[in-house]
Amino acid sequence: xxxxxxHIISYRKLxxxxxxxxxxxxxxxxxxxxxxxxxxxxxxxxIACIKSGLVIAIFMHMKYEGRLLRILLFVALVTLAIFIxxxxxxxxxx
Amino acid sequence: xxxxxxxxxxxxxxxxxxxxxTEIILFGGLFILYAVYLHRYxxxxxxxxxELNVIYGATNTMVLLTSSLMVAMAVTAIQGGRKxxxxxxxxxxxxxxxxxxxxxxxxxxAKIHHGIYPGSAKLAAGPPGESIFFGLYYLSxxxxxxxxxxxxxxLAWIGVKVRRGVVTGDxxxxxxxxxxxxxxxxxxxxFIFPLYYLML
Amino acid sequence: xxxxxxxxxASGSFWNDTGKSGISSWIFSTDHKRIGLLYFWSxxxxxxxxxxxxxxxxxxxxxxxxxxxxxxxxxxxFTVHGxxxxxxxxxxxxxxxxxNLVMPIQIxxxxxxxxxxxxxxxxxxxxxxxxxxxxxxxxxxxxDTGWTFYVPFSARTGTNVSVAVFGVxxxxxxxxxxxxxxxxxxxxxxxxxxxxxRLPLFVWSLYATAWVQILATPILGITLVLxxxxxxxxxxxxxxxxxxxxxxxxxxxxxxxHPAVYIMILPAMGVISEIxxxxxxxxxFGYKMIAFSSIAIAAAGSLVWGHHMFTSGISDxxxxxxxxxxxxxxxxxxxxxxxxxxxxxxxxxxxxxPMLYALSFILLFSIGGLTGxxxxxxxxxxxxxxxxxxxxxxHYVIFGGSGFALFGAMHYWLPxxxxxxxxxxxxxxxxxxxxxxxxxxxxxxxxLGMKGMPRRYYDYLPEFAPLNLVSTMxxxxxxxxxxxxxxxxxxxxxxxxxxxxxxxxxxxxxWTIPSPPPTENFSxxxxxxxxxxxxxxxxxx
Numbered sequence: 001x002x003x004x005x006x007h008i009i010s011y012r013k014l015x016x017x018x019x020x021x022x023x024x025x026x027x028x029x030x031x032x033x034x035x036x037x038x039x040x041x042x043x044x045x046x047i048a049c050i051k052s053g054l055v056i057a058i059f060m061h062m063k064y065e066g067r068l069l070r071i072l073l074f075v076a077l078v079t080l081a082i083f084i085x086x087x088x089x090x091x092x093x094x
Numbered sequence: 095x096x097x098x099x100x101x102x103x104x105x106x107x108x109x110x111x112x113x114x115x116t117e118i119i120l121f122g123g124l125f126i127l128y129a130v131y132l133h134r135y136x137x138x139x140x141x142x143x144x145e146l147n148v149i150y151g152a153t154n155t156m157v158l159l160t161s162s163l164m165v166a167m168a169v170t171a172i173q174g175g176r177k178x179x180x181x182x183x184x185x186x187x188x189x190x191x192x193x194x195x196x197x198x199x200x201x202x203x204a205k206i207h208h209g210i211y212p213g214s215a216k217l218a219a220g221p222p223g224e225s226i227f228f229g230l231y232y233l234s235x236x237x238x239x240x241x242x243x244x245x246x247x248x249l250a251w252i253g254v255k256v257r258r259g260v261v262t263g264d265x266x267x268x269x270x271x272x273x274x275x276x277x278x279x280x281x282x283x284x285f286i287f288p289l290y291y292l293m294l
Numbered sequence: 295x296x297x298x299x300x301x302x303x304a305s306g307s308f309w310n311d312t313g314k315s316g317i318s319s320w321i322f323s324t325d326h327k328r329i330g331l332l333y334f335w336s337x338x339x340x341x342x343x344x345x346x347x348x349x350x351x352x353x354x355x356x357x358x359x360x361x362x363x364x365x366x367x368x369x370x371x372f373t374v375h376g377x378x379x380x381x382x383x384x385x386x387x388x389x390x391x392x393x394n395l396v397m398p399i400q401i402x403x404x405x406x407x408x409x410x411x412x413x414x415x416x417x418x419x420x421x422x423x424x425x426x427x428x429x430x431x432x433x434x435x436x437x438d439t440g441w442t443f444y445v446p447f448s449a450r451t452g453t454n455v456s457v458a459v460f461g462v463x464x465x466x467x468x469x470x471x472x473x474x475x476x477x478x479x480x481x482x483x484x485x486x487x488x489x490x491x492r493l494p495l496f497v498w499s500l501y502a503t504a505w506v507q508i509l510a511t512p513i514l515g516i517t518l519v520l521x522x523x524x525x526x527x528x529x530x531x532x533x534x535x536x537x538x539x540x541x542x543x544x545x546x547x548x549x550x551x552h553p554a555v556y557i558m559i560l561p562a563m564g565v566i567s568e569i570x571x572x573x574x575x576x577x578x579f580g581y582k583m584i585a586f587s588s589i590a591i592a593a594a595g596s597l598v599w600g601h602h603m604f605t606s607g608i609s610d611x612x613x614x615x616x617x618x619x620x621x622x623x624x625x626x627x628x629x630x631x632x633x634x635x636x637x638x639x640x641x642x643x644x645x646x647x648p649m650l651y652a653l654s655f656i657l658l659f660s661i662g663g664l665t666g667x668x669x670x671x672x673x674x675x676x677x678x679x680x681x682x683x684x685x686x687x688x689h690y691v692i693f694g695g696s697g698f699a700l701f702g703a704m705h706y707w708l709p710x711x712x713x714x715x716x717x718x719x720x721x722x723x724x725x726x727x728x729x730x731x732x733x734x735x736x737x738x739x740x741x742l743g744m745k746g747m748p749r750r751y752y753d754y755l756p757e758f759a760p761l762n763l764v765s766t767m768x769x770x771x772x773x774x775x776x777x778x779x780x781x782x783x784x785x786x787x788x789x790x791x792x793x794x795x796x797x798x799x800x801x802x803x804x805w806t807i808p809s810p811p812p813t814e815n816f817s818x819x820x821x822x823x824x825x826x827x828x829x830x831x832x833x834x835x
Contacts, residue, residue: 008173009166018163025155025287029148032292044293051284059166060277061270066104068481069111076115079509079596080122084129086597087545089616091130093609105407105482112474116512123516123546127531130542138537213528222537229529229536233520 007064017058024051103267110271114278117241121282124234128289131230135223142227143294145210150201151291154194155283161190162280165249165273175263177256184253187276191246198239202232231290238282245279248272307713307810324409325813327711330394332416337391340382340423345776347375352735352769355762358754365752369438370453372750374430376441377458381465382423384696385554388561389472389507390419392703393500395711397476399804400494402485402822404814407478415471422464429458440750442551445532445543449524456525463518466511469557473507476500485803487822491585494802494826495578498585499564502592506553506560510596514550517543541606548599556595558692559659560588562699563630566652569706570634572800573649574641577827580633587626594623604672605679613672620670627663631656647721648798651702654729658694662687665740680750683743689736701728701779706798708787713810715793716786724782727775734768802826 028047032040057063062070132139168183205228209216212232217225252272255261261268308327312319320328351371354361363371398406406412430436433454439447448455480501484493493501520543523529530536532543571578578584600608600616634656643649665687668674678684709715738761743749747758754762796805803822807815824831 006173009170011167011170014163014166014170018159021159022156025152025159028288028292029152032288041293044288045285048285048288052281055162055277055281055284059162059280060274065107069108072108072111072115075505076118076509080119080125082597083119083122083513083549084126086600086615087126087130087542087549088133090541090545090600090603090608090612091133093611094607102407102482105478108481109408109411109474109478112477112508113470116470116474116508119509120512120516123513123520123549126546126549127542130539131531131537134539135537212523213530218536222535224537225530226537229523229531233523233529233531237519 007061009058009061009064013058017054021051021054024054101265101267106267106271107274110274114274117278117282121234121237124230124237125285125289128230128234131223131226135221135226138221138223139227140294142224142231143290143292146231146291147201147204148291150197151287154197155287157190157194157197158280158283161187161194162277164190165276169266169270169273172256172261172263172266172269177259177262180256180269181253184249184256188246188249188253191242191249194242195239198235202235234286234290238279238286241279241282245272245276248275306812307808308813309810311813322413324405324413326394326398326405326409326412327811327813329412329416330391330396331711333386333390333394333419334392336416336420336423337383337387340378341387344375344378344383345773347371347378349769349773351375352766354752355754356766357763358756358759366438368752369750370436373437373440377426377437377462379692380441380554380558381462382419382426384558384692384700385469386419386465386472387700388558388565388696388703389469389476389500389503390416392496392565392700392707393472393476393503393561396707396804397497397500398479398483399807399811399815400497400802400826401480401483402488402803402816402820403479403483404816406475407482408475411471412475415468415475418464418468418471422461422466422468425461425464426458427461429454429461433457442547443518443521444547445521445524445540446534448521449532456522459518459521463515466514466518469507470511470515473504473511476504477508480504485820485822489822491582492822492825493585495567495581495584495588496561496564499560499567499588502588503557503560506557506592506595510550510553510557513546514554517546517550520546541603541608544603544606545599548602549596552599552602553592553596555691556592558696560591562655562696563588565699565703565706566634566655567630568800568802569648569652569702570637571641571827571829572798573646573652574638574643575799575829576637576641577825577829578633579636579639580629581825581827583629584633587629590626591623594619594626598623598670601670601675604675617670617672621667624663624667624670631660631663646705646718646798647716647725648702648706650722650725650729651698651705654725655695655698655702658690658698658732662690662692662695665690678743680748681743682739682747682749685749686736686738686740686743689739694732694736698728698732701725704783707804708783709790709793709797710804710809710811712787713792713808714787714790715797716783716790720778720782724775724779727771727778729775731768731771731773731775735765735772736768738762738765738768799829801829801831 024047028044031043036043056073062073164183164186168180168187171179171183205211210228212229217228249272252261252269255268308325309315320332323329350362351368354363354368394406394412398404434452435454437443437451437453437455437458439451439453439455443455443459480497520531524532530538532538532540534540567578567584598616598620600612601620604613665683669678669684669687705716705721742758742761742765745758747754793809795808797809798805801824803820806820
């Protein structure tokens with residue numbers, strides 16, 4: 001196995017991502033000040049997902065990692081989704 | 095021992111990610127409760143959420159994002175062998191952690207001053223869903239705050255190692271893993287912020 | 295190896311080749327074999343403590359009314375019996391003890407990926423255990439909630455629940471650390487040629503187990519933190535007076551604790567998958583399916599926690615879904631049983647002690663598994679829920695399954711690490727006593743439960759008396775068998791007949807190196823050229 005996968009991410013790219021994250025934060029504050037009803041939750045959480053995706057992909061170098069880590073992360077997130085989702089089999093229909 | 099002769103860089107990072115999964119699931123337990131109780135008490139959650147200070151929350155979000163940027167830059171810096179810059183960025187990150195905790199302290203004290211804390215008489219007199227909301231708020235932000243403290247301490251310890259030349263441009267997996275932990279702290283906050291401060 | 299080496303099997307092994315043998319060379323050792331033995335003896339000690347508590351419980355239930363203790367003591371004893379057995383014995387038992395001892399050798403590694411973290415996990419385990427012990431003798435006395443710590447009782451009882459729960463939290467962290475270490479090790483440190491389809495089935499089962507440890511244990515962690523928060527801060531998340539929902543506690547608890555059942559049973563299945571082919575002198579039947587079913591059990595086992603709550607007031611739809619999924623888990627379990635039995639078919643079976651435990655595992659686990667389906671079907675569960683039927687069922691799975699597999703592993707692998715072997719005949723007698731005693735004890739419980747005797751009750755109706763007496767007598771046979779087994783085993787490890795590299799004729803890597811192995815296991819990195827059950831290529835016993 002080669003260990004040559006040390007990808008160095010430039011300061012510029014990191015700063016650009018940071019800028020984007022701040023913009024998204026501003027966006028999420030703005031849209032939650034509007035009266036969107038249930039879409040507020042959808043909007044806020046979608047933006048949160050995009051933000052965490054950016055942090056994971058660039059800040060945490062996931063974009064440059066091998067397939068294994070990505071699959072494992074996916075497994076962990078699916079597990080959490082199942083824990084939340086299956087609880088709702090009870091909560092929604094009680 | 096002689097088996098330290100080869101360092102398994104990818105293995106160390108895999109181990110760190112596995113540990114981060116456990117952290118995500120740990121907070122996941124609180125997110126499960128949040129989801130269930132939000133479903134049950136939408137109105138109480140909404141009024142509770144409006145009592146939280148968006149300015150504090152948003153400021154802390156920006157502080158944490160900036161700290162995340164600095165620690166990511168620190169990884170880039172050490173890869174380029176720039177020791178001094180690495181140290182400066184780590185100090186910056188830890189400063190952000192301190193600012194975050196300071197704002198958190200002001201925020202919590204204000205709430206506690208108004209009689210809003212777990213088991214308080216005011217919450218006991220209010221509607222049941224509201225004490226659930228604030229109970230979850232205190233537990234989530236408290237557990238997150240604990241992680242900020244742990245993460246800050248870990249980064250300080252790594253900073254010492256950078257200074258002593260133990261963590262260098264050739265052997266920086268410790269810093270990279272410390273940075274991963276710090277990003278996780280940021281990630282959790284990225285969800286706590288809208289869940290409690292914004293979308294209710 | 296030349297045969298004269300076997301006269302002094304301990305020389306040049308991990309017992310002494312570092313030149314250090316004091317207590318600190320053990321409790322601060324990073325060698326996976328030393329840590330494995332530390333785990334083994336600590337786990338075994340707690341097991342014996344919990345066994346004594348179990349025997350006392352059986353004596354109390356021997357006859358209706360008060361026999362030897364009052365109801366408060368009884369409540370404390372069954373709580374501590376359960377908590378110690380689950381958290382201090384069987385969960386750390388396989389990964390901590392035999393996983394550490396055997397897994398790195400089986401994949402051809404010198405150690406685990408993070409040796410220091412490995413030592414740390416044992417320390418966490420001991421510290422957690424110490425905190426639990428402190429909880430028993432301080433504050434309001436030992437917890438009386440049952441090992442499940444159900445709210446609202448656990449939030450209100452005056453006994454020392456907070457401290458005990460904190461101890462369990464620490465032990466849980468130890469379990470997570472082991473899980474992280476094992477997944478990394480299995481991914482990163484396999485020897486050249488040790489492809490995934492050549493991985494011994496015990497390693498496969500540990501891999502699946504480690505994933506359960508990583509992904510489920512944190513939920514236990516947060517649940518325990520919430521109990522403490524309820525008790526100390528009065529947050530009220532599970533308190534209906536404050537809008538909380540006690541059933542949510544049960545959800546969180548079982549999201550971990552059902553998968554935890556698979557932490558207990560999966561490695562046991564792995565042990566059986568090792569022993570059966572070796573003592574049948576035949577490649578395992580359906581290697582890929584057994585490996586795959588470990589992963590399938592771990593995955594499907596994470597979807598079924600609701601079946602512990604059929605009578606707790608969860609929605610009918612949830613009952614239907616969780617009941618269905620419970621039946622799904624039976625499929626991979628049955629795949630394993632069928633494959634073991636097919637491995638036996640036309641094998642040249644030798645009935646030595648490890649094999650006897652493996653064969654009884656198949657029978658007892660099948661009984662435990664099938665009675666599990668009675669509990670997994672909502673309609674029948676409502677009849678037998680919280681009766682002694684449940685107690686009998688899970689003892690068949692965890693004691694008859696995991697426990698017997700652990701005994702089998704002790705006979706199979708400990709000679710490797712001590713270089714000496716127990717006497718065969720007492721081992722067979724001990725097995726027979728254990729097997730007979732076990733069935734008398736726990737089958738009676740299942741019958742009692744069917745007749746309606748509730749679990750965790752201090753007293754019972756006179757009509758249940760005869761079978762309770764039988765069950766208690768059975769527990770004595772069980773105890774005699776256990777003592778005989780341990781005495782014989784320990785005496786054998788100290789002064790028994792020396793064994794060579796490969797006493798059983800196994801084909802996995804641990805049988806290619808000396809018994810006991812040297813500190814870094816392999817003098818040179820092994821290159822794997824054949825599968826783990828390819829006996830034609832392995833040495834003769």
